[in-house]
Amino acid sequence: MLGQLLGPDIQELIEQRDFRALRASLADWPPPEIADLIESLPSEKDVIVFRLLPRDLATEVFEFLDYEKQARLIEALAKEQSRLVRLLNELSPDDRTALLEELPGEVSKRLLSLLAPEERRVALALLGYPEESVGRLMTPDYVAVYPTWTVQQALDHIRLFGKDSETLNVIYVVNESGHLLDDLRIREILLADPQGPVADLMDNRFVALKATDDQEAAVPIFRNYGRIALPVTDTRGVLIGIVTVDDVLEVAEEEATEDFHKIGGTEALDEPYIRTPLGKLVQKRAKWLVVLFIGELLTASAMGYFEAEIARAVVLVLFVPLIISSGGNSGSQAATLVIRALAVRELGLHDWWRVMRREVFSGLALGAILGGLGVARVLAWEQMFGLYGEHSLGIALTVGLALLGVVMWGTIIGSMLPFIMQRLGADPATSSAPFVATLVDVFGVLIYFSLAALILRGSLL
């Protein structure tokens, strides 16, 4: 047979770890032949070949294996896991991706239910779900029934298999191919006529997560539906597990912590602060501090450009920190508000224009308030100490207008930068408070001294 004929070549390709060639050569084989081949390979290698099959093919091949062969493969997948893990560590990332395509739902489900909870974390990686995906949080401890069963049959099944279920509040209904059809509250089942079919209780409305969904995306769904557990399906809708909200709580907390670190201008720490080794802590912080420092160097150049004006009117320089930090502060406010709203899915990319309008108005109002205070400060000190002499009005006007401009600029930059980050596929939280402040500082210096040159030319300058 073809399988036996080509066996040695295949073995060779496996030895050489040439998974791409292997995958390509298998793609055109008829599924029954591949099934035979898998049977003929030693237990370590059959798993690798099965893992290499494109998903559609894997489903077909799996169906061609008889029940005992299927069970042996699943067991092999579970048993060979430590060997596979070692293998995986030696692979390049794209080879690894080729090897770890999402397994068919049937296979995932059986593999999961075979494993002890402590082995499950490793297995979920093997099942091909990307890191930080819903698939990594799944447990197989749920109860599913068929719509053709009577309520009594469903109850008997629950009594028999419900013991290990993470929650008995919700029972899932699937068809023979394992597709999720509905979720039923245990209450509905308990109160129904025991002789009627399960199908009578169904409304075919349910909320489910996809195993490949981002974990972060699960948080608002749990929040909005107030559920303790949600079913997880593979990309075809086959029920393969459930995710309970306690795991999602942990995810939400970790995501928030990462965002906090980023907003504070640190690369996100992978471990808790106090357990992060000092060297790593310094490294993660130094990276951003250096980037910001280099950005901030531009302020020195910007001010250098106005050195002549500064030499003529040193008094102007006294207000530089006040003006640029007001811009930075209003920028961090806007950035943090928008970053958080994006993170909890309260805002989406399409809302950028609504936010822009709000922030232009807010920036105008806040800038007017601070500008007014700035004018008051200059005039009051002039009144009390006579510091600025005949130029006091011009200085007051320059400081006031610069504050207005800088605060508006900070607000707009701060609110739009997170949208731009998200649009570019980066984490919006990367547009941290210090990052925004640095951007605003440079422009703040330019705005201030340009205004000064304009307003005070011929008098102080």
Next chain:
Amino acid sequence: MLGQLLGPDIQELIEQRDFRALRASLADWPPPEIADLIESLPSEKDVIVFRLLPRDLATEVFEFLDYEKQARLIEALAKEQSRLVRLLNELSPDDRTALLEELPGEVSKRLLSLLAPEERRVALALLGYPEESVGRLMTPDYVAVYPTWTVQQALDHIRLFGKDSETLNVIYVVNESGHLLDDLRIREILLADPQGPVADLMDNRFVALKATDDQEAAVPIFRNYGRIALPVTDTRGVLIGIVTVDDVLEVAEEEATEDFHKIGGTEALDEPYIRTPLGKLVQKRAKWLVVLFIGELLTASAMGYFEAEIARAVVLVLFVPLIISSGGNSGSQAATLVIRALAVRELGLHDWWRVMRREVFSGLALGAILGGLGVARVLAWEQMFGLYGEHSLGIALTVGLALLGVVMWGTIIGSMLPFIMQRLGADPATSSAPFVATLVDVFGVLIYFSLAALILRGSLL
């Protein structure tokens, strides 16, 4: 009887809403007399008098009422709720606190189970649990059994009353006075000998929340124990409800959002960003911007102090934004890391010294890196453009040392301020990035120019 004799006076005090006098005059009565008095009052007023009793007295009085009277009072508490709410709105905060002491666990429990879920939110306020306390999240939908029951009795009870329970995974064991003794997994009950007593399954180890606990404190407990629901007891240990993790998830998200807003230098918004009216948004942001502006005014004064030096060496001023913002950035990093670690209870107040040691080292390392970059910048520009002439070494040294000092100062201030806030009973997140940056700016100016005066005296200055 005393109750009937004093009835009219009491009625008068109620009419006058003089709750403090009423509470004081009731405090010395014997419990049976108060029970009689409550019986004699019209249904609206008996509730008020009962609510006014100090907690210990309320427990005793409640026990003196016979079952029907108790039921009537509970019903009245539930029914009169809308009237009570109206009354509450008219009261001053301290009168309200006097009226709303925590009810005895027995009363809370019965009241809760009487109410529809939509009425429960209001009722929980009436039960005297402070806002943001665990008590406000409770539901009465749990199943409790007695240790003296057989496992079979427990199972029958579960079958009968478990329908409405939020979760059947965990069954609670209480004694006759309602004190929580243990929690049992449904699995343990199902696998046990049906004729044995429940007591045989108990290990008396359980995790419970107090109704008066802060909701935020519940989050790490759910996280650490990975539970779907936790029992809630009153201050004496009487089981009065459960809290499910989906509600806590919402709390965790809201608390994180508040912290984000504060760290960004905005007063926490009560509503989502996009639904906050513009006027309110501006007001919440203006408050902190103005505070920071006033703080930042000190930089102008600090620089004014060095005006003579600046006039002689304008070149020094070019590095001011660079130096103060480096301090601000390292300060926001440290502040955000510590604020988040405090919020997720990874750090406590007692850890301040450990954090201090880490941050002194981090500050030193980060300061050395930025200081080195600063020196390199000055010397490189001198090499390329000959900007600083014979003083370039002195300027480089001044800039480098100032950066070292400012970054260290920022790191220490940023990491310690959250501890100080927490120690003072304020929210650590109040020591926001902009707040730390402002504090550091003022000192940054002083450090920089003092160093300049020291190093460059006699040469450039």
